[in-house]
């Protein structure tokens with residue numbers, strides 16, 4: 001008979017591997033999810049992870065690789081998933097059907113799907129006769145699965161979109177020189193990364209000050225400067241006006257574009273307005289699932305100060321600008337114990353990577 005300690009270790013090991021797989025994806029409107037298929041003796045037969053919104057779910061990716069590679073009878077294998085398999089038609093088909101079609105009869109998952117009663121697929125799989133169990137809380141904690149998506153789960157429960165923030169700054173934390181010049185502080189690789197992030201969000205928020213100072217287009221472009229297929233909706237936050245010829249008003253090929261002006265500087269007012277607005281969001285859905293905060297300093301500070309930033313990318317250029325504004329302005333914080341603290345985020349390419357001459361820091365709130 002297996003000792004209880006071994007029973008836990010036997011579940012933690014494959015689930016920890018699934019957690020490491022999950023970290024290959026990027027954060028956003030969808031959770032980080034990893035999956036592993038093992039043989040009865042524990043040998044790993046296939047792994048998979050979810051890259052991000054609109055792409056194959058982790059289970060589906062692992063099952064595809066399992067089908068392609070494995071010679072063992074499917075019925076003897078176990079599927080390990082960091083999140084309860086879904087049972088809904090979203091941007092991809094239900095994973096419950098993919099699992100039933102795979103012939104695998106044993107499923108272990110760590111975190112229950114917070115999407116609601118119709119979201120989780122464990123009950124459906126059990127009704128079809130599969131052996132499905134959620135890991136015990138201590139095994140889930142030991143595997144790290146419950147640490148993968150805390151902010152995503154929170155967002156799901158409160159019905160708000162996932163919020164990413166961008167900050168492109170000099171070594172001395174400035175976003176422009178003293179005379180206001182700011183193009184370009186970061187290099188081409190950083191800007192390319194920033195544009196890829198723009199194309200995975202539904203909306204980009206900037207303040208009226210940024211519109212006045214930089215007149216940004218707020219489109220997502222490739223290295224050749226062409227518009228990417230999915231374009232975010234520009235959202236301007238603040239009480240000042242937006243000039244009739246502002247660049248953000250025009251879309252691809254100069255045509256008119258949907259954009260939103262929220263005459264308020266409270267982040268919550270922006271979220272409320274986005275939830276009500278009947279715009280057609282680039283990634284579908286009645287509400288935006290992912291919002292990007294691009295600045296400037298007061299807007300970014302307001303979102304960060306309100307605890308609404310889920311992750312932040314800091315593009316750090318090797319320049320010392322000497323004077324000029326900083327990218328984050330929180331003068332209400334006056335002592336160390338009030339500091340807003342973030343953690344390095346291990347998702348995607350890791351917490352720290354090199355982009356040309358710049359350094360990219362990825363933080364999770």
Ligand code: AOF
Pocket residue numbers: 030031033034049050052053054055056057058059083084085086089090091092093095113114115119
């Ligand atoms: C993922 N990746 O690997 C799993 C998810 O918009 P969809 O159709 O991609 O569905 C997203 C939902 O699917 C998500 O909210 C979660 O409830 C469930 N599981 N999602 O993005 C995955 N397994």
Ligand code: ZN
Pocket residue numbers: 057085086087093094095096
């Ligand atoms: Zn799924």
